[in-house]
Amino acid sequence: MDIEGAVGTMTLMSRIVAATPPKVRVMRLEASIDGTAVLLADVDWTDKGISREVCYRITVSELVSAIQTHGVEQWLESLSS
Structure with missing residues (x-):
């Protein structure tokens, strides 16, 4: 199975x-x-x-790992409070 890289752009926030x-x-x-x-x-x-x-660069695997490690844990903690 081939693994593709990141593609595209997504605006997270736009504020005037x-x-x-x-x-x-x-x-x-x-x-x-x-x-x-x-x-x-x-x-x-x-x-x-x-x-x-200001630009920050993170590899796709580092981003996925960070979300798996920290994102899910913090989300679960917010549900229990």
């Missing part, structure tokens, strides 16, 4: 901050070009362009 000038904050997950990792991009836009961009 009511300020003058308005500021937009976007967080998204996107696949790396080679499909071996996902990138978490946190971007702030103003009317003049991008003011801040």
Whole structure:
């Protein structure tokens, strides 16, 4: 069985901050070009362009492992409280 890598982009959050000038904050997950990792991009836009961009890279197997190890445990704990 062949195992495929990561593909695509998903916006996790998009928020417009009511300020003058308005500021937009976007967080998204996107696949790396080679499909071996996902990138978490946190971007702030103003009317003049991008003011801040931070990217975190994690391999697909590391992400799945982190979710299996921590995500499920925290979710189960939230159900019991």
